[in-house]
Amino acid sequence: xxxxxxxxxxxxxATPGAKSAGPQAARGAGISRRxxxxxxxxxxxxxxxxxxxxxxxxxWAQNPITLRQFGTGVSNLNAIAEKCKADLxxxxxxxxxxxxAVSQRVxxxxxxxxxxxxxxxxxxxxxxxxTLQPMDVSKIKYYDQIVPIFTTGKLTPESTIxxxxxxxTVGFVEGPDSKTFASAPTQWMTLIPTIYxxxxxxxRPDLVGRPIKNWKDILDPAFKGKTSILNIPSIxxxxxxxxxxxxxxxxxxDKGNMTKKEIDFTIDFLIKTKKDGQFRAFWKTFDESxxxxxxxxxxxxxxxxxxxxxxxxxxxxxxxxxxxxxxRAWGGGLGMAKHLKGAQLDAAYEYINWYLSGWxxxxxxxxxxxxxxxxxxxxxxxxxxxxxxxxxKPAKADILSPEGKVMYTAGAIRDGGSFQERMGAVAxxxxxxxxxxxxxxxxxxFIAA
Amino acid sequence: xxxxRLAPRLAPYLQAMPLTLILAAxxxxxIATIVMVSFWDYDSIRIFPAFVFTNYQETITSPVTWSxxxxxxxxxxxxxxxTLVIGFWVAYYLAFHIRTATTQMVLFLICTIPFxxxxxxxxxxxxxxxxxxxxxxxxxxxxxxxxxxxxxLLFSDFAVVxxxxxxxxxxxxxPIFNTLMRIDRSLIEAARDAGASAFQILTNVxxxxxxxxxxxxxxxxxxxxxxxxxxxxxxxGGQSASVGLMMANQIxxxxxPAAAANAVILLILVLLLVGGILRIVNIRKxx
Numbered sequence: 001x002x003x004x005x006x007x008x009x010x011x012x013x014a015t016p017g018a019k020s021a022g023p024q025a026a027r028g029a030g031i032s033r034r035x036x037x038x039x040x041x042x043x044x045x046x047x048x049x050x051x052x053x054x055x056x057x058x059x060w061a062q063n064p065i066t067l068r069q070f071g072t073g074v075s076n077l078n079a080i081a082e083k084c085k086a087d088l089x090x091x092x093x094x095x096x097x098x099x100x101a102v103s104q105r106v107x108x109x110x111x112x113x114x115x116x117x118x119x120x121x122x123x124x125x126x127x128x129x130x131t132l133q134p135m136d137v138s139k140i141k142y143y144d145q146i147v148p149i150f151t152t153g154k155l156t157p158e159s160t161i162x163x164x165x166x167x168x169t170v171g172f173v174e175g176p177d178s179k180t181f182a183s184a185p186t187q188w189m190t191l192i193p194t195i196y197x198x199x200x201x202x203x204r205p206d207l208v209g210r211p212i213k214n215w216k217d218i219l220d221p222a223f224k225g226k227t228s229i230l231n232i233p234s235i236x237x238x239x240x241x242x243x244x245x246x247x248x249x250x251x252x253x254d255k256g257n258m259t260k261k262e263i264d265f266t267i268d269f270l271i272k273t274k275k276d277g278q279f280r281a282f283w284k285t286f287d288e289s290x291x292x293x294x295x296x297x298x299x300x301x302x303x304x305x306x307x308x309x310x311x312x313x314x315x316x317x318x319x320x321x322x323x324x325x326x327x328r329a330w331g332g333g334l335g336m337a338k339h340l341k342g343a344q345l346d347a348a349y350e351y352i353n354w355y356l357s358g359w360x361x362x363x364x365x366x367x368x369x370x371x372x373x374x375x376x377x378x379x380x381x382x383x384x385x386x387x388x389x390x391x392x393k394p395a396k397a398d399i400l401s402p403e404g405k406v407m408y409t410a411g412a413i414r415d416g417g418s419f420q421e422r423m424g425a426v427a428x429x430x431x432x433x434x435x436x437x438x439x440x441x442x443x444x445x446f447i448a449a
Numbered sequence: 450x451x452x453x454r455l456a457p458r459l460a461p462y463l464q465a466m467p468l469t470l471i472l473a474a475x476x477x478x479x480i481a482t483i484v485m486v487s488f489w490d491y492d493s494i495r496i497f498p499a500f501v502f503t504n505y506q507e508t509i510t511s512p513v514t515w516s517x518x519x520x521x522x523x524x525x526x527x528x529x530x531x532t533l534v535i536g537f538w539v540a541y542y543l544a545f546h547i548r549t550a551t552t553q554m555v556l557f558l559i560c561t562i563p564f565x566x567x568x569x570x571x572x573x574x575x576x577x578x579x580x581x582x583x584x585x586x587x588x589x590x591x592x593x594x595x596x597x598x599x600x601x602l603l604f605s606d607f608a609v610v611x612x613x614x615x616x617x618x619x620x621x622x623x624p625i626f627n628t629l630m631r632i633d634r635s636l637i638e639a640a641r642d643a644g645a646s647a648f649q650i651l652t653n654v655x656x657x658x659x660x661x662x663x664x665x666x667x668x669x670x671x672x673x674x675x676x677x678x679x680x681x682x683x684x685x686g687g688q689s690a691s692v693g694l695m696m697a698n699q700i701x702x703x704x705x706p707a708a709a710a711n712a713v714i715l716l717i718l719v720l721l722l723v724g725g726i727l728r729i730v731n732i733r734k735x736x
Contacts, residue, residue, distance in 0.1 A: 107495060107703065129495060161546035225600055231687045233702070274688075281604045281686025292686075296582045298602070437492075442620050445513040447698075448520070448690035 027320055065347040070095035071117025074369070075195045075308070075332060079402065080360055088354055090347055098285065099232065105333075106131055115348060116335045116369065121165040121234060121430045123191055123335065127179060132335040134173045134188035136406030139349045142188075142356040142373045150193040150331070150372065151185045155424055158226050164256025164429035167193065191333025192352050193372035195364050198327030198422045202293060202303030202311070205319050212321050215239075215246035218300050223270045224278055226303035228292055231282035233443040238328050239302045240266050242427065246325050258432030260438055267442040271449045282447065285424045286310075293318055297441055308415075309407060322416040333372075366402045370419060392418030471644045480716070487709035496705050504710035514711075518718070524606075524681070524691065525674045528613045532670050533663065535614070536621025540662075541655070543622075544629035557626065560619055572612045572680055579603040579611075604686030612684045617673055621666035628662030629655070664730035668723050675719050 069076065069092055081092040097105065097115075103122045106113060110131035118126070126132070139145045148154055153161040153168030161168070172182040172189055181190070203212050208223070218227050229243075230236050241255040241262075250265055252258060258266070273279065280298045283289045290310045292298045303320065311318035331444055334355065336348050354360075361377030364370070368383065371377045378386050387393035399408040408414075416422045433439055490499040506515050539560065547553045547565035563571055578584045579602040586598040601607055640650045656663075678693030694714050709724065 058628070104703055228686075233698075279688070281688060284682070284687065295577070295580050297580055353502075436702075437704070440698070440704070441507070441511065441513070444690070444695060444698055445511075447687060448513045448517045448695070 016140060034148075062130070062259070064089070064091065065343060066091040067114045067348060067351060068093045068095070068112070068346070069115040069117055069334075070097055070105060070113050072097065072119070072332065073441045074101050074116055074304075075364065077363070079363065080355075084351065084354065085360060087359075088347075088350060090351055092351070110337060113337055114337050114340055114344060115351070116337065117194065117332060118191065118335055119330055119332045119430060120167045120170055120191065121330075121432045123333070124165050124170045125244065125432045125436075127173070127181075127190055128336075130179060131338050132190065133338045133340065134176060134178070134190050135192060135336060135349070135352070136176070137187050138190050139353075140189070140192065140356070141353045142376060143435030145373045145375050146193060146356070147370075147372055147374060149196075149423065150333075155420070159424060161428040162326075162329065162428050163254045163431075164328075165431035166429045167191075167196075167333075191335050192356070193331055193333045194355065194360075195369045195371065196329065196423075197305055197369050198329045198416070198426055199302070200305060200323055200327050200416070201300055201321050202289075202308045203319050203321050204293060204296070204299045204317060207296065207299040212300065213324055213365075215242040215323050215325050216248075217272065218243055219247060219278065223300055224276070225280050226297070226299045227279055228281050228283055228289070229279065230289070230302045231284045231447065233440050234432055234436070235328075235330075236282075236302070237266060237439060237443065238428055238430060240270055242325055242328060244269055246323075255428045257433045258435065258439070260435055263433075263435060263439050263442055267446050270446045274446065274449060309368055309401070312347050312405070312440075313405065320415040322422070322425075327422065328345075328423040328428055328430065329426040330430040363402050366400075368414075374419075388412075388414060390419045392416075392421060483709045483712050486706055487713050489706045489709075491704055491706045495703075504706045505714075507707065508710050508714060513690075514695075517692055517695050520689060521675060521693075524609060524613065525671055527610050528617060528674050529670050531610070531669060532618045532621040533667065535618050536666060537659070537663070539618075539622050540626035540629055543626055544632075560622055564619065564663045566642075568616050569679065572616060572683060575608065575612055575615075575684065576603065577606060602686070604688055606685070606689060608684040609681055609689060612680050613674055613677065616680065617670050618648050620669035621663075621674065624665040624669070625659055625662040628659045632658050646664055659696045660730045661732045664732050667726055671722055671726075672719055675715065675722075 042214050042306050059232065067090055076094045076096040078094065080092050080198055084090055084092050095208060098431055099119060099122060100306050102116070102118055103126050106116050106122070106126045107129045110129075123132075150167045150171055168185075169183075170181050170190060171193075172184070172186045174180055174182050174186060174188070176188055180190070182188075201212070201215065201218060207226075210222075217223075218229075229239050237258075238255060241252055241258070245252060247254070248261065249269065252262055281288075281292060283292055283301075286304060286307055289301065289303055289307045292301060293303070293307070293311045294314055294316050303411075305320055308318050308320045334352055336345070340348055356373045356376065358373070358376030358380040361371030361373055362380030365377050365381060366389065368389070374390070378390075381389070384396045385399065388395040388399050388408070395410050395412050398406045399412065401407045486496065487504055488500050488502070490501050490503070493734055543553055543556055546557060578582075580586070581598045581600060581603070583603065585602060586595070589595045590598065592693045636654055636658075640654050645653065676693050678691055678697045681689055681691040681694050682697075692711065696708045696711050696715075699711065700704075
């Protein structure tokens with residue numbers, strides 16, 4: 001340091017500079033040493049892991065593996081990550097995004113994730129981008145027990161496949177490198193279903209003042225300025241279609257894939273309804289829908305089932321009202337990133353097998369969703385829980401949420417009844433239309449009107 | 450020899466270099482990219498390099514665009530006028546009615562206290578206040594002033610403008626306060642000695658001298674309101690549109706080229722507005 005001061009340039013300022021360089025350099029070295037050690041450990045883990053994966057279950061704790069999963073908030077639950085770490089030793093890094101952001105990430109940042117938790121209609125949109133790889137069903141342990149909605153498309157052999165992007169239509173591709181969806185189940189599955197549900201309108205029974213039976217009831221002049229629908233174009237248009245059809249205004253060939261004329265009709269009707277002041281607001285996020293309902297700003301609106309539970313947990317009555325025309329269903333699944341290979345790919349399969357093995361299924365069922373493999377989930381639930389959530393029976397004891405909060409008191413019955421009654425009454429699935437671009441333009445017009 | 454003559458000439462370029470590089474990398478390059486992408490083509494999942502005008506054509510020919518731009522301009526004009534009046538008022542009080550510099554600074558800092566929280570939180574906190582069963586409606590109903598809750602308070606243009614004025618007034622206060630503080634007090638004394646009334650002093654002396662501050666504040670407010678999307682979305686409950694919201698919707702649906710075309714049009718419009726303001730007022734005069 002003293003030598004430094006003799007430098008020609010270092011008249012005044014060099015000395016403090018040189019002084020501070022010492023500890024800084026040391027700190028810098030410390031960081032790089034640590035990160036290097038970490039990196040080396042991870043590399044060693046991958047190297048030894050790739051050879052070791054033969055049996056089941058592999059304990060990944062010795063070979064630290066991290067899977068980066070992102071998806072919509074509904075199934076990106078920290079509890080699942082914790083349990084996964086405990087059972088498999090795989091660290092799950094969860095990122096929750098909205099469905100638009102999810103589709104963007106899948107397409108534009110293929111290396112930023114390992115597992116994509118996406119919805120089936122998003123899959124229809126993004127799979128062709130080639131950033132996901134289909135899964136070999138022979139490696140999926142519970143493949144045979146997956147609810148047939150996701151394989152053949154029929155809940156029971158007699159049921160008809162609902163309109164829209166039904167999961168079975170985008171659930172399989174022709175081969176491991178194919179991007180075209182297969183019409184019947186093949187060995188290559190695009191998404192492993194995780195979570196699905198049937199959506200309907202939520203109501204405030206204390207404020208509507210009359211029984212609600214149809215989708216068209218949202219148009220009742222009595223509820224002027226007290227209704228809402230959701231402002232996610234691809235889903236909102238479906239709710240609007242259910243409403244229009246219920247009101248007898250139009251009959252759609254396929255609500256999930258409208259023609260330009262049908263889109264025009266629907267949007268024109270929405271604009272007219274909006275100008276008449278029927279809607280109070282349009283919501284985009286879960287919290288917004290909860291707040292609208294809980295604050296009494298709206299009394300009947302499009303809603304998601306956990307939002308209904310959230311309103312109810314505040315002590316405010318809220319019912320997820322089954323309607324005559326049926327439900328609008330949605331489903332999500334786990335997709336694997338194209339770049340996964342070796343140990344990470346094996347870990348991903350293992351994670352998916354674990355996902356279907358029951359604990360997660362029970363967890364999701366207890367939240368009011370449905371899980372893909374019911375037989376394993378049943379083993380992880382009490383008979384009373386199973387009867388309440390899946391069979392539509394009155395609860396014998398208080399029904400608790402996965403976090404242990406009372407969701408329903410003894411004697412309560414689930415809105416809409418049993419699994420068969422609800423999933424068997426699906427009128428259409430969330431979808432992406434061929435005329436998507438046109439529909440979005442018109443939807444923007446509706447919001448701007 | 451040549452080097453020694455070149456060095457002094459190079460020095461100013463070297464001095465300007467860091468800013469040039471930063472602006473080139475973080476302003477010029479991104480804008481150039483946006484302009485480029487605005488000519489690309491897209492389908493529902495990806496964008497292709499191309500040179501098409503459809504994005505501009507669809508944007509300009511659509512009546513939605515026009516009504517959205519008009520709506521955004523409406524917000525801009527109303528918010529600008531309100532923030533100008535309130536901002537000038539506050540700045541005037543701080544600059545001319547508070548005697549000591551310490552009190553002035555303390556009061557000015559008090560004005561900035563709301564900025565210690567995120568502007569989204571400041572905006573959202575209006576919602577429980579203004580709602581149908583909100584604090585305001587409940588208070589007024591229990592006082593017997595109204596019998597029905599006022600519905601226009603929330604999820605309306607009123608709510609949007611209210612929140613924007615609340616969020617952006619300080620951007621008007623600061624530059625105006627700054628220019629008012631620089632006004633030579635002897636000019637005001639001279640005007641008074643010459644027999645000018647308080648109102649004449651305000652209109653003939655103070656306001657003309659405060660123009661640069663007003664212009665800078667106006668540029669802040671206009672650009673902020675023109676580009677806003679989150680306030681419009683939350684406070685209108687999705688009932689109204691703004692240009693920013695339209696772009697956000699397009700981006701959400703992966704229609705980047707359409708959003709880019711929209712961004713270019715908005716940029717041109719905002720530049721024209723700012724250019725207009727600068728034509729009227731020479732902001733460098735008082736800086």
